[in-house]
Every structure is written in structure tokens, then in C-alpha cells.
Amino acid sequence: MSERIWTAGLVVIGDEILSGRTQDANIANSAKWLNVQGVRLAEVRIVADLMDQIVSAVNALRSAHDYVFTTGGIGPTHDDITVDAVAQAFGVPVVIHPRARAILADYYESRGGLNEGRLRMARVPKGAELIENATSGAPGIRMGNVFVLAGVPRIALNMMDALSGTLEGGRPMLSHTIGCSVAESEVAELLLKVERAHEGCQIGSYPFFRDGGVGANFVIRSTDPHQLNLCATALMEGLKAHGWHPVDGGI
């Protein structure tokens, strides 16, 4: 049974991530949210606040995937160039979106009014739609299959909420974790054997070193709950048969 898999790419725009100053949270947040929408995050590129890098990442990912998300670079300051880059990627001019301007005028009415920097946040690639958010005035932007979200994780999550249920996707990816105090090198063959015996299931092995001992969590992923369950049972049984003590749910 062949299943249509929907994939997304993510472009994280931000010198602050590349400098190591800020720990990114948008990758994990969007990965989890996309999964619930039935879309798989397939590739991420983190680029600097540079026009060429953003344009080429957006163009590479929008032709390779069903959806592209960007985070960061949509604020009011001079280093916020994501809108210009997405417009360039699509070959369209940047225009002021009347509804975005109205949202911002309303939001800033009691906060000192619109100024040049704030008005920057009403700029969109021509033809784009808005993604509203409740946290701050500035909306996100949808341009074709590209979704331009904020860099601040809380605002980005708000924009994802606003998009929930609007994306066409497939079945959500399910996962089942089994942990075991075993060196993964002891069970490599078993993992491969169990994976091959269960179509549509992948088993990832994630070792850890804790309290002086070694162990690993084995994460089985599938969109088919029945196959997932069979695979998890087979792995539990296989580990026990080798004398190990697996923990269902992971450790």
C-alpha cells in the first residue's frame, strides 16, 4: 500500500541561532505541530539574515516540498528582510497590505501610533494573504505554499494555531518508544530484523550515557497504528528473548 506523504521544509532565519546566542525552539515546535497536521518536516535550513541565502533556501525548499515555513526576520528593524526575500523568490514586488496596516494601526493606537518601523510589518509580497496572531499586532504571511512566521517562539506558535486544520495533509505519524539499558551496538542486528519485518515502520536508535551506564531509546514510527503495535510488540519480545529488560514507553 503506497501512501501519499506530505512534506514541509523549514527555513530558520537568524544570525542569533548561527552565533549560538539563542537556542532555537521553532524547529521542534513546528515539527510537532506539522505532525499533527499530517505533514512531515523533511528538511531544515538555518541561514543568516542575508538576502541571497534566504531567497535560495526558500526556492530550493518550495520546489522540493508541499509546504515551506520560515521563522524570523519579520519585525520592524533593518535586519528584518524575510518579506523582501520571499517576494524576490516569487519574483513579485513588496506592497503594503491594507488589512495588515489596519491591524497594526489598531494595535498601536494605544501604544504610540504607527511609525516607519511599525509600518514595515504591513509589507507583504504582492498576492500574499495574512496569518493573524493574537500575541502581537504583526501578522504572518502566506504566499503560495510558503508560510512566513515570526521568530519569537510564542508568536510563531500562535500563528501555527491560526493555521491548524487548514493544511492538506496525510495521516499523522505515530510513534512508540521502547527504552533499554543496553549498548545499541549489542542490538543493531535485532533492530534491523524487526524493522524489515514490519512494512511502513522505521526504527530509530538513540543512545544515551547516564549515571555511568549506557542505554538507548528505540523509537518506532509509522502512520499505521496496527503495524506500529505489531512492530513494538516484536521488538519488546526480541529484546526479552536476548535477556535484556526493555521498558515500554522509553527511559
Next chain:
Amino acid sequence: MSERIWTAGLVVIGDEILSGRTQDANIANSAKWLNVQGVRLAEVRIVADLMDQIVSAVNALRSAHDYVFTTGGIGPTHDDITVDAVAQAFGVPVVIHPRARAILADYYESRGGLNEGRLRMARVPKGAELIENATSGAPGIRMGNVFVLAGVPRIALNMMDALSGTLEGGRPMLSHTIGCSVAESEVAELLLKVERAHEGCQIGSYPFFRDGGVGANFVIRSTDPHQLNLCATALMEGLKAHGWHPVDGGI
């Protein structure tokens, strides 16, 4: 004054990051470590455990940057294909490295001995050198300008330690942070003006929403300590002149 800037790309290999299961730590760790080596992390790609994706990311980044680092996918299990991918990127076969085999044989002597999975970790692209690490037996690999590191952050850090001082680089990037309880949209023009007046300095603006209020940290970056200092002083003075209360060091 034009300065040679050394750049690196990072390829993070791992379904567990793309699924949102694991919060990546290697990006921030390597960014900080590279900075101390005088090398700037310029681009990151996170790809799945898929041969084609890894090969094309490694090839794209190794031609664009002085150095490429990879993290993940060098363990003993069937989903660990980074070595094969790097070999394919360089067009060379995979061979057993005698020194890696000896290290692993030694390490596993008291841990059940070598087996097929463990011996996988002695495989390298033909012509590669080893990067030793003290945490686990398995070494990292250097192939041309590509450095293949472990996915487990503690082991990856160990391998970086082993490489400290061995990379040719430029002057480390310095930074100075100034925080202020101000909407960044109020000071966008000031930031641009101050940045333009100080050659070789970039100012990034990172807003936050905290305790119901807004604020931002402004991070000035330069490799020139004198220019950095002048720029920071000008920004502090500029913020004060507008009636704001900047905090040197950030908030």
C-alpha cells in the same frame, strides 16, 4: 580594511530532530566552539537519515564554506549511514580504518568484544583521518574539509575539544549586548543609524515579551574590539537621548 572571514557549514543528520522528539544541542554548541576558533557558522542544514539528502547537503556546503561539520549517524545501527554518505560525496569507497578498529577492540575488550555492529564504527571514507574522543570508543572522522562528529552532544563536544586549535581561522567574533524595555519598533531607525556609523559592526535586535511588557536585546557583533566598543557606547547614548533606560549587558 577587508578581512578574510572563515566560514563553516553544519549538517545535522537525524530523524529525531525533524520529528521534534529531540531538541538539538549541537547547533548552539558548535556555533560557540567555532567562534572561539575564529570560524563563523554560516549555514546549517538538518536532514533525515537518507543517503541522497546527506550527500547533497555535504556537497553543497563543502564547496560553499571552508569547513563542514556533520553531527549524527555514526553509531552501530542500520540507520547510521553518515560514513557511507560522506564517502559517496567524495566519490571514494568505505574502508575499515586499522587504528579505529584497534581503538574499538581495546574499548570493547571489557564490554563483550567487537561484533558486526561495533565494527561498523571503524568504517571510514578511504583517505580519512580519525578524530579521537575520550567518552566512547568510536572516533570521529576528518575527510578533507569535512569533519564527521557524533550526534550525542557530549561526545560531539569531546571531539570538538580534540580539534581545538587545529583549524585555520580568522579573528573571533566579539559581541556586546544592550537590553532595553522598549518596543523594537520604537528604535528601528536609531539601530540602523548607529550600525551604519560603525564599520564592521552588525546590530541584531531580539525582541521579547515578558511579564506583560515588551523589550529587546540589541546584540552588536564585530571582530574589532575598538569598533565594537565605540558602537556600544553610541547605542547606549542614543537610547538614553531618546529617554529610554538601556541596560549594558542585556536584560
